Amino acid sequence: MARAAARPIVVQKYGGTSVGSAERMLEVSNIVKSSLDHNRVIVVLSAMSSTKKAEGTTSRLLEAAKEVLKPNSQRYLDIIDIIEEGHLKTVENAVTKGPAYDDVVRDVKAECQRLRSFMSAAEVIDEISPRSRDVMISTGEKLSARIFAALLQSQGVEAVYVNLDKLVEEQFDEKAIDQTFYDYLTNRLTDILGKCTDTQVPIVTGYLGPVPGSILTTIGRGYTDLTAALIAVGVKAQEVQIWKEVDGIFTADPRKAPKARLLSSISPEEAAELTYYGSEVIHPFTMEQVIRASIPIRIKNAFKPEGNGTVIVPDGWRPPQHAESIEDFTPGGTRIPKPSAASLSTPPHHAPTSHPNGFAEDDEKRPTAVTIKDNVIVLNVHSNRKSVSHGFFAHIFLALDRYGIVVDLISTSEVHVSMALSPNVKEVKLERALIELRKYGTVDVIRNMAILSLVGKQMRNMVGIAGLMFETLAKHNVNIEMISQGASEINISCVIEEESAQAALRAIHDECILGEYVE
Known part of the structure; x- marks a missing residue:
């Protein structure tokens, strides 16, 4: 993608609950449009999801895939009907009537019909390969990205729907997946996004296409984080933003430790340890890719966008000259006001000022x-x-x-x-x-x-x-x-x-x- 010096590129990835309804998509569209004042934005979307993971689109698609293999079960068709009805309702409540509305209604119906045909064929042969399962679950990301692109288009934004289901064109040994494979994906993503003009806003499916060994086995749930990371590396983004339903990374789970405080920054090593030992911070592959390219990752709350979130800071990284500190740094020179105590999900403790090594700035060093x-x-x-x-x-x-x-x-x-x-x-x-x-x-x-x-x-x-x-x-x-x-x-x-x-x-x-x- 051609670079515009005055407008740094920001990759924004939104989780399923962040875009889980028409109301949520409208809120996210406001965040994206606000970001466009100072940045070029690439949006990566997960499949739509409610607060209950079992009711999320991806979970329902996996359930439908199981039902296909059950003798005389037609329940997978009922599940597809539920998915189609839910997404069409989102279109009706979010997208302004007009050409973009008509196009996305047609595309949603066509995508769901393709899924029915694909699952019916799998029922006949009584087999679902890992690659076939990948194709089935890709429907979730394709639907959410297509609807969100139409939403932005109906609001006058030059949004472009980018489907990655044909991303992997070469053969790779599923037992020997290494950095070479991720470098290949990065190059492919760079080529695909390079077709977008500087004024367009790519809305990208978080699904990477059928990967060797299946996407759930090779990468696992949370693969949309990895998609955002690889895009950021390819286009040399200034920052990756992972928008979730939490304010950022805390000193402990605030639901279990009432005095937990929001960290302004943290090191990649600490974030990796917290992810592995129970905190749902970020997909570990994501961190590895962007940190190697010295790109910061910011965790933000899509429900409270005024907060600065938590930044995972690569070793040796320094904020741009326009930023006084990591807390003040936002791409394009914008300064987001710090959230009020009332806007935080925890009691009004002041978040400790942290260095990139993650430790509180006081006389006595403490664990993070x-x-x-x-x-x-x-x-x-x-x-x-x-x-x-x-x-x-x-x-x-x-x-x-x-x-x-x-x-x-x-x-x-x-x-x-x-x-x-x-x-x-x-x-x-x-x-x-x-x-x-x-x-x-x-x-x-x-x-x-x-x-x-x-x-x-x-x-x-x-x-x-x-x-x-x-x-x-x-x-x-x-x-x-x-x-x-x-x-x-x-x-x-x-x-x-x-x-x-x-x-x-x-x-x-x-x-x-x-x-x-x-x-």
Whole structure:
């Protein structure tokens, strides 16, 4: 895309709930039009969704795909009818009558009819391949992007609908997906968007097209974040904005820790740790792509656009000359007023001023945030031999890998290994893995556990922070099942009982992060 020096490019990605109704789409159109005063904007959309994930378009499409394979079930047709009716209602309530309205009504009906035909064909052959499932779920992003483009067009904006369902044209080995594949996607996106003129606003489907191994397996839910990131890298955007239904990244989940504070900025490493250990911050592939290109990521609230959000700041990045600090930086030189206390979803605490390393600007350095990951299962494997062969650990992890079981934390000794398993482990696969593991020793399974993680980029320089963390847990009668701290010392994690998790989160947050003494 040709660059206009005076108008930096901003990529805005909107989540499903942000565009989940006609009212929400109208609100988002106001955000986009306001941004156009100072920036060139590329919009990436998820499929429409309500506050209940099961009622989202993508979830319904996945449900319909399952129904196709059930004998004598025509329920998938009912699901498609519900999807079509919902999207046509959005068009009716959001798009002004005229040519754009007539075109989008025709296109929505045609897209849903194509989906019916595709699923009917799958029913006949009684098979849905990973690629076919990708094609089915792409309908959600295509419908939302097409409707939003029509909405902007009806308001006089030169919006262009960009469908990415033919993005991948070359063959890739699904077992060897690496950076080469993402570089290929970036180049393809750059070529496609390069066809848009400087005055046009591309409205892009968050769906990347059928990717090797299926988009859900290779990338996972949240692939629209990755689409936005790759576009930003390709067009050399000044910022990626991820618009969600939260104000940004907090020192803890404000629903569980009432004193949680909004962070103005955070490092990529900290954001990655928070994402992995329970906080829904951003898709990890997204961060990896844009941070490599030194592009900041801003998390903002589509329901409260006046807030500055939280910026994930690449190492060594500096704000443009027009910005006094990261909090003041917005693309194009605009300064968004800081939100009032009443507009925040948390009590009126002043958000701590943070450096790009994520630490509060006060006399005493503190960790950045604390998070909880629930529904964890702990496996304890005790060797059945007094001395362990070098293959003991290899056998254990090969058995887990065979059944696709992910280990979040590990603690070992010469004859013992404790592992905290990812919450999404399937019970059938776990039982099969346990049969194999019992060949090498006694296996204990502990359920209903949680991982508590204290995160901070420079915790290695915070003398006594681990002691304070465990002392705080002991004071609140929280028993620790296992402890893990990585060599990078960016987080200290421990496994505790799930029923103690919320109280432990509050205590660790208030004492270790805020520095308050809690009885």
